[in-house]
Amino acid sequence: MKTKWWPTSGMAVTMVLAVVIFLLGMLTGRLQGVALAVVLLLGCGWIQLRHPHASGTVRLTTRSGTTSESRVGATVSWQPAAGVDALRLRTTAPGHRSVDTVVAAPRPSTSSGPSTSSGSEERxxxxxxxxxxxxxxxxxxxxxxxxYGAGLYTSAGDTAGPMSITVLPKATPLREVPLPYRLSGLTGPHDSRRAGDGNDLRDINLFTPGDRLRRIDWRVTARRNGPGPGTSGPAITDLYVRRTHATADAAVMLVLDSRDEVGPDLTTWNDSSSIPEDVPTSLDNARAAALTMARRYLQAGDRVGLEDLGRMHRPVPPSGGQRQLQRLSMRIALAEPEGEPRARNRPPRMPSGALIVVFSTFLDNETWHLAQLWHGAGHRVLAVDVLPEPDLRNAPRRLVTAYRIIAMERHDRLTALARSGVEVIDWTATGDRPVQVTLAALTRKRVRR
Structure with a gap:
């Protein structure tokens, strides 16, 4: 590929130095200096006449566009043009300083195998x-x-990238999770309050049409039937069966608030692109929390769906299985702010009796209002706070004052939710009451099923 090549400042410095050495050699009568200057000028002229007129190709590739690892990588593939000496790279990443690297061109291949048009191997x-x-x-x-030419000639610069890599959130193990007020389905991993096929004993009752013969409790039947006339043994007139609680599954809807993304640094709240790669944001916390809850419920055999408040798309309906976990993982990872958030005329419709888990920063009244509406409709609602702890040390005074006002309004919203019956969970909490302890306490809380 043809491109423009330019002499660098090193070429100008070399030529000026050669002229100065030549003049000093002529004035002092030293032929060594004159010869050295002539060699430098001839070398610069040779480089200028013989410099390449084409450039190689540089490609930025990755093994997979999706990864769940904390360290992500890519490969810079360089196919140099003929005669090129080296390649200068400057690699940048959001929130990090750039790294400069000079890579020497590979030697031309002398093997009998296939070779490239430039005669050099790919680096x-x-x-x-x-x-x-x-x-x-x-x-x-x-x-x-x-x-080319020890850096005296360089090609016009170009840029490869930016490369987009989808980093999937990581799910942390959870032991106990809350269940909705009312379980649904004809079978599942949980014991419901209605009679049916299950494990836990409900009561012992008389045999009625529709009861299965294998449910007959012969010990209770023999004990409650008296001996018959003229016989030494009891006459069985009534049969008693053991009735158990039916099993059912839970329907869980994850509501992800992807309308905003903020980090610990207050100066980046208007521009999330300047947040460093090693600092998780509120949306990163929400993605990890949503995937953690989804995996826990799906492993238990429940049905899980997803509603993204940042997009006016159809929600993922509740379902179970490994395919549903993969579908939710990708949808959660791709949830991100899309311009200015649009107001909703009506709240999203939820399955009857579902447990609703809202992941949000609660910086505005939108999710606060939706959580109260869903709770008023009879759903059990969990409000998961994913706002990271802000760092106020280097923030300007005006930003600190503005944040204190926002923090007071946010505290009032969370307090109002807790008073109305919505259970509030701080996902970033540490110390004496981490999120596992809070979820365990909510699990043991007696609710109607």
Whole structure:
């Protein structure tokens, strides 16, 4: 591919130095200096006449566009043009300083195998970065320039990337999770309050049409039937059966508030693209929390769905199985703010009797209002606070004052939710009451089923 090549400042410095040495050699009568200057000028002229007129190709690739690892990587593949000496790379990532690298061109291949048109082998340079962020991330951007003649000539610069890599959130193990007020379905992993086929004993009652013979309790039948006339043994006139509680499953709807994304640094609240890769944001916490809850309920045999408040799309209906977990993982990872959030004329419709888990920062009244509406409709609602702890040390005074006002309004919303019956969970809490302890306490709370 043809491109423009330019002499660098090193070429100008070399030529000026050669002229100065030549003049000093002539004035002092030293032929060594004159010869050295002539060699430098001839070398610069040779480089200028013989410099390449084409450039190689630089590609930025990755093994997979989706990963769940904390360290993500890519590969810079360089196919140099003929005569090119080196490649200068400048790799940048959001929130990190750039890294400059000079890569020497590979020697021409002398093997009998297939060779490229330029006669040089392809050079591959691996790059990687550790990230705490999730979702679709434009992580790597590579600026590159080819060099010739010990860096005296360089090609016009070009850029490869940015490369988008989808980083899936990681789910942490949970032991206990709350259940909805009312279980649904004819079978499942949980014991309901209605009679049916299950494990836990409900009562012992008289045999009625429709009861199965294998449910007859012969010990109770023999004990409650008296001996018959003229016989030594009891006459069985009534049969008694053991009735159990039926099993059922839970319907869970995860409501992900992806309308905003904020980090601990207050100066980045207006621009989330400047947040470093090693600092998780509120949306990263929400993605990890949603996937953690989804995996826990799906492993228990329940049905889980997803509603994204940041998009006016159809929700993922509740379902179970490994395929549903994969579907939810991708939908959760791709949830991100899309411009200015649009107001909803009516709340999203939820399945009857479902447990609703809302993941939000509660910085406005939208999710607060929806949580109260769903709770008023008879759903059990969990409000999961995913706002990271803000860092006020380097923030300007005006931002600190503004944040204190926002924090007071947010505290009032969460307090109003707790008073109305919505159970509030701080997902980023540590210390004496982490999120596992809070979920265990809500699990043991007696609710109607």
């Amino acid at each position: 591959r340079i691996p790059i990687s970065i550790r990230t705490a962020r999730t979702g679709r991330r434009p992580i790597f951007t590579v600026d590159h320039q080819e060099r």
